[in-house]
Amino acid sequence: MILNDIADRVTRGVEAAADTVSEAFFEPVLRLGVTGLSRSGKTVFITSLVANMLDRGRMPGLAAERLGRIEAVYLQPQPDDTVPRFDFETHLAKLTGPTPEWPESTRSISELRLSFKVRGGGMLSGFTGPRTVHVDIVDYPGEWLLDLALLDKDFATWSAETLARMEQRELAHPFLELTKDIDTSATLDEQKAQALAGTFTEYLRALREAGFSDCAPGRFLLPGDLEGSPALTFAPLPGQAGATRDSLWRQFERRYNAYRSKVVRPFFRDHFARIDRQVVLVDVLEAIHNGPEALEDLRRAMGETLTAFRPGRNAFLSQLLRGKRVERILFAATKADHLHHEQHAQLAAIVEAMVADAKQRAEFAGAKTEALTLAAFRATTEDKVDHNGSEVGVVRGILASSGKRAAAYPGALPDDPAQLLSPARSGAPEWLDADYSAMKFAPPVMNLRPGDGPPHIRLDRSAEFLIGDRL
DSSP states (O other): OHHHHHHHHHHHHHHHHHHHHHHHHSSOEEEEEEEESTTSOHHHHHHHHHHHHHSBTTOTTOHHHHTTOEEEEEEEOOSOTTSOBOOHHHHHHHHHSSSOOOOOOOOSOEEEEEEEEEOOOSTTHHHHOOEEEEEEEEEOOHHHHHHGGGGGOOHHHHHHHHHHHHTTOGGGHHHHHHHTTOOTTSBOOHHHHHHHHHHHHHHHHHHHHTTOOOOOSGGGTSOGGGTTSGGGOOOOOOOOTTOOTTBHHHHHHHHHHHHIIIIIHHHHHHTGGGOSEEEEEEOHHHHHHHOHHHHHHHHHHHHHHGGGOOBSOOOHHHHHHHOOOBOEEEEEEOOGGGSOGGGHHHHHHHHHHHTHHHHHHHHHTTOEEEEEEOBSSOOOEEEEEEETTEEEEEEEEEETTTOOEEEEOOOOOOSSTHHHHHHHHTTOSSOSSOOOOOOOEEOOOOOOOTTBOOOOBSHHHHHHHHHGGGO
């Protein structure tokens, strides 16, 4: 078994080295990871990004397009034969059809290869001819991103931290009642184990529905073919000394370790650790709407998961010796079309403050980072209305719930992010001096002109930061 493991690692190292040499000297490949916590708009982001790369009339912020260096962009089969293809055509049809609707959320990993035929911009570009650059876009659920933080926690640590948070939440009462008088040193009873795991899973689902972000382990919500397996039949337990090998504590500890080694680590090794550039999408507006506890939960979840990134420069030799590192990380607050552009700077400042520690670590390691607001698919228009004798910026769109047109004003975001983050960190139950609201808008019916992709906000700036230097 040990020899097989060593041989597998050597084979992977040789394959990685071969891929690096091939990419450096022939057709370079850039792997772009797209993630974000639940309902942050990953599927819409990828769909609109690809559509706007194929038809670039709305991408003036992409320098290679503005300067005429891009000759052609086309889709190719993804290189990983065991990874499902991102269903771009179906998602785009839903967004731009006669009765538009939002596509389904990401439920598993998928991939799409976008190939660019570009001309060089140097003095010798006329002699070298166009070259091909491949961008492999990798989509994976945000719930899986949360799992990466478990790699550095043993079962006792994870249980203690999870139970401490649950004790502050009314949603956790059914599970906490089950654990109140439980003897974790007693021999495992499989029916009780399934009841604990099932109630814990129901808590995670309720947590996600309430707008919270820290819903790990993520596969409990998206089990796939692991549903019902021992690797998903565990839950946090209060510590108890003297537990034997067959006890509930030890068996849950074993299953937790199996989850980390058999589920989380292969994902990190096979997919996440191969990412060159990463965009992290965050629905900050929804968290603000759900209150200080939800905003603090989002900040904490992002802080924990972003430690899994290995930031730094991808020099040729460093790729061969240490593996790939994430060269650029974009932190993007989504749904910027849900508030007037006059408040976009405040929203960007909030997301930048939330990821400040991660940004500093990444920049110290040599990676580039940026925080901005965007709407990958613009669903609203802007307007001004009179409110108590003064003009207020609003957005107008079609409500997803009723299909009626409405104007929305989410509330005035503060210029100083600390006015939100400080009460959130201190455990304030609600916002004292402000009332924030959030509406869900449906995609509008549109007639796209030839050469134009779907309307957006700052998608071109995002693309320029993420891949512009390679074009």
